[in-house]
């Protein structure tokens with residue numbers, strides 16, 4: 001398991017890359033919800049999501065210790081963008097293996113950061129195998145998306161930050177994909193201010209962590225079609241899951257309509273564009289019992305295609 005010390009270390013390591021993102025609040029939304037709601041704005045983070053925190057921590061370490069000729073990962077989403085960005089900053093070539101149906105915007109972002117895009121199949125298994133082969137052929141380092149102590153510690157820095165920014169927090173809502181974000185945030189919060197309740201959130205149709213916690217072991221749910229595309233992981237991480245088991249206060253499930261509604265509320269009331277994976281935590285926060293407490297919803301990212309925005313507003 002990671003510890004608090006590793007998160008402080010990560011914070012130092014990435015201080016020249018990751019921004020301290022703002023906190024926003026809306027009195028109107030809060031009045032309706034019966035709690036004071038704060039948004040932790042990682043959609044305004046460099047590369048558009050918190051993923052740059054973990055990726056920077058991991059890629060910097062790998063580049064310094066192993067002097068690789070290439071940095072490789074297998075993600076069409078925010079992790080791929082973050083890895084391409086930090087590799088470019090460090091002057092190391094990167095290759096991002098993406099599915100054949102990856103969205104144009106995401107490919108554009110990877111190319112903007114000078115990452116090489118390599119198409120491979122449609123499943124994450126095919127992509128990861130391809131990425132590992134490229135690593136062998138090119139003296140490269142594979143950067144996993146969540147199941148790695150340096151990635152988890154990097155993501156945990158957002159937890160340290162938000163407890164310094166908001167006083168008297170009652171609850172923090174965190175979306176769960178593979179669990180890198182929540183395992184870092186749990187460690188940061190529970191090892192400094194354990195009275196704050198930390199609640200994980202999953203789409204009801206991507207409830208692998210919820211089922212795993214109930215069963216006491218990691219459950220694989222196979223494929224899912226949730227609009228929260230950053231949360232489509234089919235099974236919790238090997239390293240992340242024990243941290244969730246140890247520390248999480250609760251897991252809340254939200255349905256697809258609630259995610260869509262939360263996206264619209266944040267857009268119209270707060271004038272912020274967040275992606276569906278981030279709207280998941282807002283949707284859960286809005287359903288917390290109305291008793292005037294102070295709640296932080298982690299807005300984990302803002303990378304969303306124009307077409308998806310249109311469909312969410314319908």
Ligand SMILES: *Cc1c(COP(=O)(O)O)cnc(C)c1O
Nearest residue numbers: 078177178179180181230300301
């Ligand atoms: C990756 C991602 C998540 C989930 O993070 P995990 O570390 O996989 O649990 C949530 N929101 C956004 C925007 C993401 O990119």
